[in-house]
Amino acid sequence: MELRKTHIYEFHAEHGNIVDFGGFAMPVWYEGIISEHNAVRDGVGIFDTSHMGRSMAEGPDTEKFLNWVVTNDVSKLGLNEGIYSVMLKPDAGIVDDLITYKMREDKFFIVYNAGTREKDFAWFKKNSEGFDVKLTDLSNKMAMMAVQGPKALETVQRICKEDLSKVGRFNIAKVTLSGLPCMVTRTGYTGEDGFEVYVPDSPLENPEKALKVWNDLVKAGAKPCGLGARDSLRMEAGLNLYGSDIDEKTNPLEARLRWVVKFKKPGGFVGKEALEKARKKGLKKIQVGIEVVGKGIPRHGYEILDESGEKVLGVVTSGGMAPSLGYGIAIGYVPPEYRELGTPVKIRIRKRLVDGKIVKSHPFYDDSVYGWKRDS
DSSP states (O other), rough: OOOOTTTTTTHHHHHSSEEETEEEEEEESOHHHHHHHHHHHHOOEEEOOTEEEOOOESSTHHHHHEEEEEEOOGGGGGGGGGEEEEEEOSSOEEEEEEEEEEETTTTTEEOOGGGGGHHHHHHHHHHHTTSSEEEETTHHHHHEEEETTTTTHHHHHBBBOOOOOGTTBEEEEEEEEEEEEEEEEESSSSSOOOOEESSSSEEEEEHHHHHHHHHHHHHHTTTTHHHHHHHHHHTTTTOOOTTTOOTTTTTTTTTTOOOOOTTSSTTTTTTTHHHHHHHHHHOOOOEEEEOSSSSSSOTTTTTOOOOOOOOOEEEEEEEETTTTTEEEEEEEOOOOOOOOOOOEEEEEEEEEEEEEEEETTTSOOOGGSSOOOOOO
16 A cells, blocks of 8 residues: 655655655654754754644634543633643543644644544544534645754744744744744654644645745754654653553553643543543553663563562553663553652563663653753
8 A cells, every 4th residue: 555645755755764654654764863863952853743633623612622522621721822631532541642722712723643643533523513613634734844952943933934932832823934824833742842833725735835844944954853763852751652652541540641631620521430430449550661770772562570570560662772861761551559760670672681760751851951841
């Protein structure tokens, strides 16, 4: 089956090393994962994120509808503000994590994951019954890219007419980039300051506007980065990857996402009853961060064991070398009694048991390197 292409595919085909990523033809790297990772930590990088999902919801009942679908409280949003949240199944399993932005009292912009694009939009449609709301999938009509790093602001500002310093964290703004009407959000998936850029009126079959903005940002100093660096950066920041760290078999309490769940908001939300039952019953597993003390690189699916190496506690859901730290790190799930920071564990790396310990994972990399601290 032919791979799906994004709005920036023409650039990737010429400069990148393309792989199959969930059915999309995406660059895993251009010059190299480490150099691209370091470019974002020390300067500025740019990622094609057009494979992700983007929808608009509008109508008199939009706020009520979204508040029912997501666990966080959308009604608390001010104009042009965004909020991170999760959607749950009735059994409290996570459908996806997403960000919702309030553009008007009756109009909201929604951004969600690439691998769940069709599933999420179908979930929106299914749960919109009874609400006066119109849903529009913009994913193929609007390009998306992320400019990340401590120099992201000055880089995007070089091609922007408006003052981007006025755009606050998790806010959305309409701006002019390369002379084109666009949108930006002060968000990202790397743990660094940055902007996610949206180029409307740029359909897949006619992506010239998207390519102009992308190429102008590269000329302005943003280093093209692929999926490899995106994954190592988000792991160092302790950010979940849907399908690995969170999924329909995981609830947000287990994933340490209690802060995005507002049990007391009016009207409740899909999955609330099941999640309350899970909270009262007590968790059987909890997400933790692991620092590898011995030599070895943890990978998805590797076993996590207790200090003795005899009892299997769980499995690694994300793992790899942390370029900014110089050692391996992992995200995984263990019984709650093993969650205390400093608890020694072992990871089975092929046939060897390698020493590790439970550490703070939000982020793994020290807070001082970030333009702001993550919510916890």
